[in-house]
Amino acid sequence: MxxxxxxxxxxxxxxxxxxxxxxxxxxxxxxxxxxxxxxxxxxxxxxxxxxxxxxxxxCRHCREPKCVDACMAGALTYDKEKGMVLHDESSCVGCWMCVMVCPYGAIRPNIKTKLPLRCDKxxxxxxxxxxxxxxxxxxxxxxxx
Amino acid sequence: MKQLVVIGNSAAGISAVEAIRKVDKTSKIIVISDEDYPSYYRCLISYYLAGQVREEKLLYRSESFYKENNIELRLNRKVMRVEPKRNRIILEDKSQLSYDSLLIATGASPKFPHLAGIKKRNVFGFRTIKDVKEIEKILPVAKNACILGGGLIGLKAAYALKKRNIEVKLIVKSKQVLSQMLDYKAAGFVQKKIEENGIELIFGQDAVEIIGDGELKAIKLDSGKVIGCSLVIVAKGVSPNTDLVKDTPINVREGIIANEFLQTNIPNIYTAGDVCEGFDLVLNAPSVNALWPIAVEQGRVAGQNMTGQGLKYQGSLGMNSLEFFGLAVVSLGIFKIKEDDPNFEEIKFLDEKQNIYKKLILKDNYLVGAVLVGDIRNSGVFLRLIRERINISSLKDKLLNENFGYPEIMDLVNQKENLYV
Known part of the structure; x- marks a missing residue:
């Protein structure tokens, strides 16, 4: 990929x-x-x-993504085939757990939309x-x- | 065939069985929960009550998950006692279940203070889907609510009720909200948001009595003040569910004590999640760090070790993130020090107008804590500096710069960089 x-x-x-x-x-x-x-x-x-x-x-789309573990709303999943962390906006509640644990500081909060900003390739x-x-x-x- | 029993069907329990099934397809796995509800995202219950998340979005793992992974799920079954010597557990209906390996991931329960009237109807905890469904039932007739406790759970409950047009008063014993994760200054920003959004805060007072004959009428505070209310939520913290190991040789302090393999002092009994007292990296001492992401992490390691992988868990630290009426807040590790404590150093940034406050706490050139309000970028990088115990003497003056980020710590972390060529 x-x-x-x-x-x-x-x-x-x-x-x-x-x-x-x-x-x-x-x-x-x-x-x-x-x-x-x-x-x-x-x-x-x-x-x-x-x-x-x-x-x-x-976002580097880590193979063992800490953000996916941290997501308390089920909005993040890791798609092995695509090699990507997928973000389901309809499930996201904007709790910022993913921002808190990203080891690269690569996810940034969009306070207005309450959705994290991350690369989707x-x-x-x-x-x-x-x-x-x-x-x-x-x-x-x-x-x- | 081996029998692996997991008590608890939430973040830690599920994460453990997933880790087990990755390498072990044959052992029998039984998951037991005292809740009468399929596994759900516990932290979403306030969003559900607020009307922002639909019930189907709460589901953590579907029924098919248990089938596909050949896991036997027993809901609505409470485990009363663990008998380590006999390798068995006793359930509420007196039935027994034996195990080769056991995971105790029983979570925690709200602490209810010993108050007159605390057992009255319409006095609730705020922990389970059941709590929230019962609260929801009385909302059509409830007008005003009192919430005891100014921690994260109390705030989330207040937010949810406010969204449902209930008049909310938050009664906080200390001088500030979120006293377990924020300093006084940071809490001020959150309090401003809360009050701006029409939730009343009452500080420095505690409830002494819940008044009403059968039906709840009012709450009496230690100042003598009486506040009329039709709903009370008790949010004065949680305590780990350790009752099932009482009077057993299993070591308990605040939670069930785990070693670096998340094993209790009984080799075939493991523990993870909100009930687990594991090693705290920042305090350098055992501590219960009850947080969803930590439970997932611990559950995985415990599960791996139940299959004999012998993995060490590096430890956790107290942390949390929250969003409150458009204000983002992150707290990591140590968030407050005694004034002028010579052992620590603080780096701060404050912009009152923009509602931004950032504070980093250092000890001997190592980051040991952070409080970030209004600007939480890089909190994951700070978390990493804390977790990996990286000497930041060369970075001190850059940490709160606009341009600070992962590239500045790239050379210091224990990782081969392959993206930047």
């Missing part, structure tokens, strides 16, 4: 991946409509700077939006090593 990797040296920290992520997960799907909204769509990925490098941080598309959005090819979409 495919996973997101990052060639850190190539990452400029331009946040194009964040924009593409937010846009792809928005209702309007249009940048100018979205940025003028009161509640713009939020990215499920954040680029963080550390010791001279930029690191895009998002752009599930219905051939590849995640952040991949083609990256101007330097730092975001790599490939089979898991």
């Amino acid at each position: 495919k996973q997101l990797y990052y060639e850190v040296k190539k990452c400029l920290g331009c946040k194009s991946c964040e924009f593409a992520c937010a846009l792809t997960h928005s209702l309007t799907g249009e940048l100018f409509k979205e940025i003028n909204k009161e509640d713009p769509s939020l990215p499920r990925k954040k680029v963080l700077f550390s010791k001279g490098n930029n690191y895009p941080v998002s 752009c599930k219905d598309k051939d590849e995640p939006a952040c991949v083609s959005a990256c101007p330097t090819g730092a975001v790599i979409w490939k089979e898991e090593a």
